[in-house]
Amino acid sequence: MPAAVYVGDGKIVVEEVPRPEPASGEVLVEIAECGICGSDLHMVLERYARPGAILGHEWSGIVASAPRGSGWSPGDRVVDNPPPGCGVCRPCRRGRPAVCLNRAPANFLGHHGAFCRYKTVSADSLIRIPDSLPTRVAALTEPTAITLHALQVSGVGPDDRVLVTGAGPVGLLIVAVLRAQGISDITVSEPSPIRRQRALDVGATRAVTPDTLQEPAMTMRVAEPYTVVFECSGHASAIEAAFGQLDYAGTLVIVGTGFDPPRINQNRVIIFELEIVGAYNYNDDGFQPAVDLLDSGTLPLESLIEPNDIPLSEVMDTMERLSRGEIPGKVMVRPGLSS
Ligand SMILES: [Zn+2]
Ligand SMILES: [Zn+2]
Incomplete structure (x- = not known):
């Protein structure tokens, strides 16, 4: 599958990489849209990423395959809703799961993100996109x-x-x-x-x-x-x-x-x-309030999201333009677009 891969030296190149194989309990998701985040810019342009990393974490997608009994079927529209915290450590008990003591440290370097066609995700960390919410807008869930x-x-x-x-x-x-x-x-x-x-x-x-x-x-x-x-x-x-x-x-x-x-x-x-x-992360009620807010019709989505989605081949150039302040809103990468 094609992926926008960080190759070092502040550069991203589209390469063919193996399509990930879902492990037990995992769903294969086809990435529909993935927003470019400021942290992606830092990782690439300031060269903090590790060569081989695939960035992109603000995604929405469509289930391509799912294990039987997982509650998911091909075609389901989803966003990832990583569990906010363990629920038992002191920060979690104080309603601060963003700084959960038991969470794996953020792996900014070795990312396997969503600037690619497919991604595997734990079946129990997905949430369904409501029928009334476009898949493209749902990619704004994580930043919301x-x-x-x-x-x-x-x-x-x-x-x-x-x-x-x-x-x-x-x-x-x-x-x-x-x-x-x-x-x-x-x-x-x-x-x-x-x-x-x-x-x-x-x-x-x-x-x-x-x-x-x-x-x-x-x-x-x-x-x-x-x-x-x-x-x-x-x-x-x-x-x-x-x-x-x-x-x-x-x-x-x-x-x-x-x-x-x-x-x-x-x-x-x-x-x-x-x-x-x-402010690092999300509240202990996870992503659902963000989905609900996006679905409420109260946000000026057409001004928050740039009108033209880009293919993987334009990620590098767009990151440079974003860092120069030339683009105001969120740019959506659509890995399925041909360049
Ligand atoms: Zn982000
Ligand atoms: Zn915790």
């Missing part, structure tokens, strides 16, 4: 689940003044889900003009360039402080700027991954009683 988790850890509510720094696919989804949850005071800071426009399209109240964010004096608030900031760019300078915009008792949620550490003024954390939290 992560967005719901980021909102949950932030404690954001309708009376918050929210700033989102970085309006790539993740920032846009956060804006859209905030709106769907009744939060309306949302400013987006983003250097790319097409991404600023898209942020407005998906529900931001205003979109500004990062240079308009004021640098605060040591113990002073900026003129227009925010109670909750979602940092979605992963850039150290954006994290530092985001931090400076926080109001008293404000919360900075770090969502964007990056490798350059920011400098944070600890005195400000103390005097303002700030919280800085990370």
Whole structure:
């Protein structure tokens, strides 16, 4: 089967690889669509992936074969719903399965992902896509689940003044889900003009360039402080700027991954009683709430997902364009498209 394989040196090449054989209890799924995630960009363009890795984890698919008695049959439309946690360790008991102590460490290097035609998945980790939800839209399930988790850890509510720094696919989804949850005071800071426009399209109240964010004096608030900031760019300078915009008792949620550490003024954390939290994964109710939200008709899907799906052969070029900020929304890879 064809697969977009990381070959090292920051490059992806389409190669023929063996079709995976399902082990006992596994289903063979034909990948319908797979979104390109920011973490895929880091793995490839910053060369963290291991040569031979197949990336792509935001997928929806169609069951190609399933063991008898698994509850699945060929043609069923599915998304993967990895169990959120063990349910018994301390973080799990405290409702934080994203940091379950018993989960295998994230294998960012040896991935066998979904930028390929077929994938094997444990039969009990799949969930069915509702009839009313297009398969293509269902590929947004994983990032939507992560967005719901980021909102949950932030404690954001309708009376918050929210700033989102970085309006790539993740920032846009956060804006859209905030709106769907009744939060309306949302400013987006983003250097790319097409991404600023898209942020407005998906529900931001205003979109500004990062240079308009004021640098605060040591113990002073900026003129227009925010109670909750979602940092979605992963850039150290954006994290530092985001931090400076926080109001008293404000919360900075770090969502964007990056490798350059920011400098944070600890005195400000103390005097303002700030919280800085990370959002890694999903809530303990798994992917179903994300499927339900996507199926609810309340999200501006046509602005969140780029209109033209791409074949495997365009993954490399599209990743470079995404990293340059030339594409605002989520790009769907359709492995079945011929190049
Ligand atoms: Zn992702
Ligand atoms: Zn656990």
